[in-house]
Amino acid sequence: MSLALFILGSLADENSHPYKLKKILLDTIPINKISEGKFYYNFEALQKKGLIEPVETIQKENRPNKTLYRITEDGRQFLEQEIYNSFKKVSKIEDVYISIYLLKYIDPVKAVFLLEDAIKQEKKRWAKYKEAKNNDELVKQFQLLDDKQQKAVKFISDHAYSQSDHNILWMEKLLTFLKRIDD
Incomplete structure (x- = not known):
C-alpha cells in the first residue's frame, strides 16, 4: 500500500504522470528498486477504485503519450485514512517510510x-x-x-x-x- 500512498500524496500536491513520480520516489526515499510494471499497476488500481483520474494526455512528436493524473476527493480521504492506518499497524519502521514522508496530510x-x-x-x-x-x-x-x-x-x-x-x-x-x- 505504501506505493499507492506515495502516488496519492504526490498527486495531492500537483497533477503528474507515472514516470515523473517514479523518478521522484527513487530519487527521494531510500527504498528498493520498483519495477515499472508494479508502478503502473498501482496507477491502474487507484484509477479503478476512483481514487485518481486522468486529466490530460500530452502528445509530443516522436515521444510516447504522457497521461497526467489527479487525485479525487475520495482519494484525498483515502490517503489521510491510510496514513493513519499505517501508524496504527506499524511493526517495522520501513513499513512507514512513505507515511512519514507524507506527514503534511495528517x-x-x-x-x-x-x-x-x-x-x-x-x-x-x-x-x-x-x-x-x-x-x-x-x-x-x-x-x-x-x-x-x-x-x-x-x-x-x-x-x-x-x-x-x-x-x-x-x-x-x-x-x-x-x-x-x-x-
Missing part, C-alpha cells in the same frame, strides 16, 4: 496516539514470544533437535529478537520525531 498528534498504541502492542507481542520460549513443552521440543538444529534455532531466535528490539527502538524514535515535528 495531524501528527493523532499519529502519535496511534503509534503509542502500536509500540505497546509490539512490545507485548515480543514479550509473549520471549516468555513462550521458556515454556516446558517448547523446551522439550528444542531438546529433541540435534545439535546443528539447536544452534540454527538459537541463531534465528537471536536475530528475530534483535530485530524486534531494533524496530521498537526506531518506533520510539519515530514517536519522538512526531511529537517534535511542529517545533
